[in-house]
Amino acid sequence: MRLDQRLIAKMITPGTRVLDIGSGDGTLIDHLFRTRECDARGIEIDMGEVTRSVAHGLPVVHGDADHDLAHYPDNSFDYVVLQRTLQAVERPREVLRQMLRIGRYAIVSFPNFGHWEMRLKLLFSGRMPNTAVWHTPWYATPNIHPCTIRDFLALCDEDGYRVHEWMAIDEEGDRAPWRRSIRLANLFGEQALFRLGKGR
Amino acid sequence: MDQTVIPSTVDHTRAVFPEGVALDCGSVLAPVEIAYRTYGTLSPERNNAILICHALTGDQYVAETQPVTGKPGWWGRMVGPGKPIDTDRFFVICSNVLGGCMGSTGPRSLRTVTGENGVSREEPWGTDFPPITIRDMVRAQRLLVKQLGIDRLFAVIGGSMGGMQVLEWAATYPDMVFAAMPIATAPFHSAQNIAFNEVSRQAIFADPDWHGGRYWETGAIPARGLAVARMMAHITYLSEEALTRKFGRRVRRCDEPVAGSASPGALSTFGEIFEVESYLRHQGSTFVRRFDANSYLTITRAMDWMDLGMEHDGDCAGPFRETRTRFCVVCFSSDWLFPTSQSRIIVRALTRAAANVSFVEIESDKGHDAFLLDEPDFDRTVVGFLSGAAEHAGLSPRTLKGH
Known part of the structure; x- marks a missing residue:
């Protein structure tokens, strides 16, 4: 399991209901079921991953964040998780709204476009930055809605979401030391992880 | 038709229900006989039973030679010792549907009629057989399951019309179905079908x-x-x-x-x-x-009448509110009779009902019949779903081997 998935798992109270959007090979929901007795379910866009997950006995449906969240009833989960995918969905704002309609908490991680390397590369080369995190050229990237940590916080503020926890994490998924200052995290954090709730 | 041989009578294993079944059409069909087969052994806790529902022209001979045709069972590759639906582990039941012609009460069954001269005689029901629904088939299966001493089925599995029965089982008797696997099916019969x-x-x-x-x-x-x-x-x-x-x-x-x-x-x-x-x-x-x-x-008429949303203002989620059944919906990419879009309607309805659901579309070019054929991904899905559900149901990993 990736280190940031461990950080996500730690945010989740045992015995709760969890929906993992983009559950991949099902590692997180399997972990949550086995070690935290959660009723954990997944949605995954890649049919191969779905088949592998279901063949492991995990409850996963084929679907995606943009089109399938609307069918879930209000408050049917305690946590709705979206890992490293927010920047790739068609309507990130709507996806966040759906997540907090379906769940009490939304746990969201995304790559931080405000990282210093991105800023420097764009400034000095005048080309779209290419780093370990952002490694596909502009014409092939699935990341159609990149944002920085401060951009994300501004949206949370605008839409009235409360930030219960946040942390910057590095590409390996380990927690980065920037936990006091949003500005420093926005400069040095490669990824960001948030736990949001409804209301300010 | 001179060259056609009418099937000779075969002794099917039957359960008889003198009280019959109250049908959706309002009449009571009595007595009712249900022909069935079982495979494997029921556990002492009676918690390892799987009911398999057959399709339009299938029958109860899932995993053994069909006595009328002499051909192998229709799902022998799926059901048996060590097979995906493992009869070393599970007690498998399959019955001929109500209205069928392989031993269960249907239009070919004899009934007593009184002629104009006041003399009683026996003749087949024929077209006087009452119209039945998929739910009526399920009602008859429930009588059989109860008579076998089973209060809750570990799983109900079926493809095509069998999948419709699976859905009706979960909708009508939710407390009796721990896990449900509707395969290559639909929540209602489309105009095309x-x-x-x-x-x-x-x-x-x-x-x-x-x-x-x-x-x-x-x-x-x-x-x-x-x-x-x-x-x-x-x-x-x-x-x-x-x-x-x-x-x-x-x-x-x-x-x-x-x-x-x-x-x-x-x-x-x-x-x-x-x-x-x-x-x-x-x-x-x-x-x-x-x-x-x-x-x-x-039977084709019963399929046509299938509509899960009919009694819920067209909302297929209606029958599944509060359901605790674990679902696994499976469809096949080249199936144009029960296409993926139909399975997606089922999945979305179950999602709206907050049900625990898995959904897989198996890549195959074999059309609707793919569920009966060699599809390794499908086999893996069946094995995985059943073992996952068994873990949640508290079934021991190998219930019966060695008993």
Whole structure:
């Protein structure tokens, strides 16, 4: 399991209901079921991953964040998780709204476009930055809605979401030391992880 | 039809229910007999039973030689010791549907009628058999399950019309179904599928041997009509790719007329016919030996009436509110009879009902029939879903081996 998935798992109270959007090979929901007795379910866009997950006995449906969240009833989960995918969905704002309609908490991680390397590369080369995190050229990237940590916080503020926890994490998924200052995290954090709730 | 042999009587294992079944149409059908087969051993806790529901022309002989045709069971590759539905672990039940013709009460069953002269005699129900629904089939299966001493089925599994029964089971008796696997099916029969069924029925009606459904009086069966119905339906079970792969445009010699075909050899001017024609004629002629035309009408009608949302203002989620059943919906990419879009309707309805649901579309070019054929990803899905559900149900990993 990736280190940031461990950080996500730690945010989740045992015995709760969890929906993992983009559950991949099902590692997180399997972990949550086995070690935290959660009723954990997944949605995954890649049919191969779905088949592998279901063949492991995990409850996963084929679907995606943009089109399938609307069918879930209000408050049917305690946590709705979206890992490293927010920047790739068609309507990130709507996806966040759906997540907090379906769940009490939304746990969201995304790559931080405000990282210093991105800023420097764009400034000095005048080309779209290419780093370990952002490694596909502009014409092939699935990341159609990149944002920085401060951009994300501004949206949370605008839409009235409360930030219960946040942390910057590095590409390996380990927690980065920037936990006091949003500005420093926005400069040095490669990824960001948030736990949001409804209301300010 | 001189060349068609009417099936000899086979002794099927049956359960008898004198009180009968109260049907959706309002009448009570009594007594009711349900022919069934079981495989494996029921655990002392009675918690390892799996009910398999068969499709339109299937029967209870899932995993053993069919006594009428002498052919292997229709799902022998899926059900058996060490198979995906493992009879070393699970107690598998399969029954012939109500309205069927392989031993369960249906249009071919005898009933007592009183003639104008006041004399009672026995004759088949024929077209007087009451209209039944998929839910009526499930009601009859429930009587059987209860009689076998089972309060809760570990799983109900079925494809096509069998999948419709799975959905009705979960909707009608949610507390009796721990896990449900509707495969290559739909929450309601589409206009296109009703249309196909109607063509099948009209083919039977058009047969001169139909005799208004009282064909037993003449000792004949509407074999040509039934064969055409089967041929047409069989096309819908395959896909263009599968037909091309299997037959292409290959021709073969046609020496003799094929039993049951509408116009044997009529177009084989040069003594040759396309292989696909020959194949369909064979499908038609073997089918009429084992299937009753009135049964075909009754069951296709039951499928047409299938609509989970009917009693819920069209909302298919309605019957599943508060459900605790674990679902695994499976469809096949090239199935155009029960396409993926239909399975997606089921999945979305279950999602709206906050049900625990898995959903897989298996990549296959074999069409609707793929669920009966060799599809390794499908096998893995069945194994994984059942073992995951067994873990949640608290079944020991190998319930019975060695008992």
